[in-house]
Amino acid sequence: MIENQNSNLESSYTIQEILFLLKKHIKIILAIFFATILLILIYTFSSDYIYKSSSTIIVNKDPNSLSILNMGYSGERNFIDNEIGILRSRTTSEKVIKRLLDSDNIDLHLFGKKNNNKSFFNSTDNNNDFQALSKEDFVNKYANKLKKSVYISNNKRTDAINISIESKDPEEAAMLVNTLIDVYRERDLEWATGEMSHLKTFLLNQLSKKQKELNEIENLLKSFQEKEKIFTIDDNSKIILDNLTLFETEYNNVLASIDIINEKEKFITGQLNSDEKLLAKKVSNTINQRLQAFKVEMAVIESELISTQTKYGNNHSAVLELENKLENVKSKIEDETRNLINEGITVADPILYRQTLMDSVISIKAVKANLLSKAKAYQNLVDDYDNKLSMLPEKILEYTRLERDRAIHAETYRFMSQKLEEARIGEASKLSKIRIVDKAIANKIPIKPNKSQNIIFSIILGIVLGIGASMVMEFFxxxxxxxxxxxxxxxxxxxxxxxxxxxxxxxxxxxxxxxxxxxxxxxxxxxxxxxxxxxxxxxxxxxxxxxxxxxxxxxxxxxxxxxxxxxxxxxxxxxxxxxxxxxxxxxxxxxxxxxxxxxxxxxxxxxxxxxxxxxxxxxxxxxxxxxxxxxxxxxxxxxxxxxxxxxxxxxxxxxxxxxxxxxxxxxxxxxxxxxxxxxxxxxxxxxxxxxxxxxxxxxxxxxxxxxxxxxxxxxxxxxxxxxxxxxxxxxxxxxxxxxxxxxxxxxxxxxx
CATH class of the missing domain: 3.40.50.300 (P-loop containing nucleotide triphosphate hydrolases)
Structure with a gap:
């Protein structure tokens, strides 16, 4: 009890006692104070000068990205974070290092190959990595080093991104910043045009096949007409044939759209790793379950709309009413899909454009589900008119079948040609979404060491260490x-x-x-x-x-x-x-x-x-x-x-x-x-x-x-x-x- 009371007494000091303790240890405090200042001054004047160069860019979001079919599901969130992730990525840094090596620009402080004559003590960087390391290991090592020297920030509520790099040479710092931005812009264009190029190649292959199929069916129809001398059909058969051709053409166009969107999904999925693929699949399954009721309702309305259009035409009030209902259901599906995407994917550290890619994959799956529902409605109508057509005489039936196939192939060929032209135009007109506001220039004023700041810091640190040392001595x-x-x-x-x-x-x-x-x-x-x-x-x-x-x-x-x-x-x-x-x-x-x-x-x-x-x-x-x-x-x-x-x-x-x-x-x-x-x-x-x-x-x-x-x-x-x-x-x-x-x-x- 007495010891506890005494220890409590010892733990309290009056202001006079504290001042006395400082006076008592004044020699130690002063020794530590001046030693701290001396050491920091030695460090300050012996350190290499560090220069910083900065550039500002604005990144505009491309509203047409991933939207050949006008999907509208490509996600708004984390856009700037994704772009910053691309700039900070290892791949971007590796491309910068490779570009420097390819240009033989290796006399750099980054590579440890440049003399430094601006510090208090002259120093020379020596580096044997060019001989000791393979090119791949060299690129990996200095890409990591470059990443550590890159500083990226975003101005709040703007699309402006500030990029800075520190180096022992101001010219080198500016050159590295500008090279990094060039590589970033190239990566952006490569990604933007990659999808269009992929779709163009796919459509060219499909058009070649459709051209061949169209030629074959036209030849068959011509041979049949010459043999059977049938060049026309009665009005009733013509109505059945026209409707069947119309609906089967629409049906094949939907199937062609599904093929295109499958290629789009294949291309984007190829950019994801296995874990991201599993996550996207899991979220897609959840969305499909949550939106099942909307999809059933949309399929019923689609089928009813097509039947009503067939009977009364496109301008009838019933048709217009069904079209409004269909648009409302699509809008609900679109909003609910976007909300579920935002809820379903939470990435703690958005890396590169990968989150946008996963959003796109999920959105594509939702659009594909809508197309499949529409295709099913057209399939039912095609089957109905096909049954009616089968009741015609055999020769008339064969003629109508050949004429129908020719019309369908011709319309499919026209549809794919249109999409090919869209892809070509999109590829040719694609511009980078990155605009350079301020190009990096050499800043001749070093940011490190900051002499005035270091002196103030040494004074504060010296006082703190001196007083702290005296307090520690008193404590023990x-x-x-x-x-x-x-x-x-x-x-x-x-x-x-x-x-x-x-x-x-x-x-x-x-x-x-x-x-x-x-x-x-x-x-x-x-x-x-x-x-x-x-x-x-x-x-x-x-x-x-x-x-x-x-x-x-x-x-x-x-x-x-x-x-x-x-x-x-x-x-x-x-x-x-x-x-x-x-x-x-x-x-x-x-x-x-x-x-x-x-x-x-x-x-x-x-x-x-x-x-x-x-x-x-x-x-x-x-x-x-x-x-x-x-x-x-x-x-x-x-x-x-x-x-x-x-x-x-x-x-x-x-x-x-x-x-x-x-x-x-x-x-x-x-x-x-x-x-x-x-x-x-x-x-x-x-x-x-x-x-x-x-x-x-x-x-x-x-x-x-x-x-x-x-x-x-x-x-x-x-x-x-x-x-x-x-x-x-x-x-x-x-x-x-x-x-x-x-x-x-x-x-x-x-x-x-």
Missing amino acids: DNTIKSIEQIERRGLAILSMIPAISSKNNRNKNSKRYVKNDGQVEQLQRRLITHEDPKSPISEAYRSLRTSLMYTKSNSESNVILVSSPGPGEGKTTTIANLAITYANLGKKTLLIDSDLRKPVIHNVFKADKSPGLTSFLSGNSDLKSILNKTDIDNLEIITSGVIPPNPSELLDSNKMIDFIKKVKNQFDVILFDSPPLVAVTDAFVLMKYIDQFILVVRPGKTERGALERVIASTQQSNMNITGVVMNAMSEEHSYGSGYYYNYYQYYYGDKT
């Missing part, structure tokens, strides 16, 4: 860093001891305080209250003494224990200087080294380690023999003595109780220097003998976990921490400590 730093972290845990701050440095000690003697020639001199420099009593540090220890005196209510001897959560946090320095301040006040002071594991007090005051405390506790010495005088009036010390194997047991013995009673009778202030609290239990054993307990915490050294563990242990032992001494404080460790130095510097600055 689990030490106590400020007095606020102590106060949040409900502990009182007795005093803040400034860090000892040459800045705090400006007289000649202060130079020896910063020596580091061994442990003894390191400790001797810490007796600053004796060496430099007017320094801010000495005043801080006097402030500690005053705080302790006000927290002690009675006038009896005061027993004080000084310890720290871990080693190296300054407890010995603190207790030694505190002892001097009490002695300077005229108090009979006794400093006891109760750290029976790693004692150092004897080194600080240049005394013998033995006899000492362990000598008394083991019964080998009396109190008088272990007391050591010092150079400081009113201050005596007791060293640790010989290090025992069982320190905790000695400190918890009856001899220790006797020792405490005796020293209390002789001294006003008794101070115990004990081992770190987290390391061993010796300090907790001594707590039952003391009046005040001082916990020394060193910012940047004391870990939060160790402090929390000490607080929890003292609470479990029902012992109170009198207060905390923040040792070796500096502006590095608390945003609020600056005022401390400012005040003391005012009173204890340099004096002449």
Whole structure:
């Protein structure tokens, strides 16, 4: 519970603390900031210049596409997306690469064959792919590379497409864009004329066959007339023959239209892959099922219309009414088919013109179904009149059969000739639907590297990385860093001891305080209250003494224990200087080294380690023999003595109780220097003998976990921490400590 509360406290920072943390790590922030700027500047000035060339085209949709029979089902959606897909397709890029190779235009950055002399460091592209790769592999590799350098966008609500390509050479970029557009236009014309060419070839073959069949039937009719001398028939037979010829001609024209649309379907289906074919078939089947009722209704109306036309002519009101009904049903079928196509095909990434192709295949199937229904109606009429014709005399019947076949073949030949001419005209007049608005030209201003943008980016990135690094360091730093972290845990701050440095000690003697020639001199420099009593540090220890005196209510001897959560946090320095301040006040002071594991007090005051405390506790010495005088009036010390194997047991013995009673009778202030609290239990054993307990915490050294563990242990032992001494404080460790130095510097600055 306590740990959770503490962690919540640590996760919140005030604005002042955040600003202090930034100030604390200012050197790291600046180093990262300038390093980031330097690296990005090096990158900027060493990178090759990149140029971009653009072109704008408008794509007009061809309303006659796929509509020789005026189907009207070719789908509106995804038109621009399909065209963009064609431009981005691998096939288009491959054709561009092949065109470049065929024109021997290979001295290009695209192929890695051109020198670059515009960057900060001159570089040369070297490429052995021309020798190492086959032509097919080479085309595939550089087609993919070209695709990655092509940028295509569409202006909203327009048919305009912007095409851009980046290259190290502005002339090359413009040339690649224009070549890409040329290839795209050729592909568009190839597709547009491909259907017409296919139908023209089919119709030429069919006309050749029909010509032969027509010649044969004309010869047969001529031979029959010459043999039987029959050149005409009676009026009733002529009416039957004319009607039969008319309906059979219409029937054959419908069949011819079905043949043409089958060829169209075959051509378009050949452009699809197997998966697209299955999808188109599936959607077509669904459409056929959904439109079955309309198709039955249309077949009935078609049959009734043809019969009515036969009886009353084309201008009769009944005929006109049936024609309106038929048009309404066709309109419903057309609308419903278009809706079903839009619902049935959903392509996440429209590629090339393939979606339009699938729409066309589905639409063709719907038109073919209508034609088949119409053919069935004509077939019924032909069968009816054929039965009537069979009742005529045999010779007349044979004559009428030959005349009918001749007329039907002649009309079919005329119908196909008409369609052939339409196909030829369509092929010859076909124009590309692509118009170039702006042709690509060389842009001499490089788009990369953007120096001003990179500099701004480097500044922002440097700031972000610098601050981020400082925050990461703070996040992983689990030490106590400020007095606020102590106060949040409900502990009182007795005093803040400034860090000892040459800045705090400006007289000649202060130079020896910063020596580091061994442990003894390191400790001797810490007796600053004796060496430099007017320094801010000495005043801080006097402030500690005053705080302790006000927290002690009675006038009896005061027993004080000084310890720290871990080693190296300054407890010995603190207790030694505190002892001097009490002695300077005229108090009979006794400093006891109760750290029976790693004692150092004897080194600080240049005394013998033995006899000492362990000598008394083991019964080998009396109190008088272990007391050591010092150079400081009113201050005596007791060293640790010989290090025992069982320190905790000695400190918890009856001899220790006797020792405490005796020293209390002789001294006003008794101070115990004990081992770190987290390391061993010796300090907790001594707590039952003391009046005040001082916990020394060193910012940047004391870990939060160790402090929390000490607080929890003292609470479990029902012992109170009198207060905390923040040792070796500096502006590095608390945003609020600056005022401390400012005040003391005012009173204890340099004096002449």
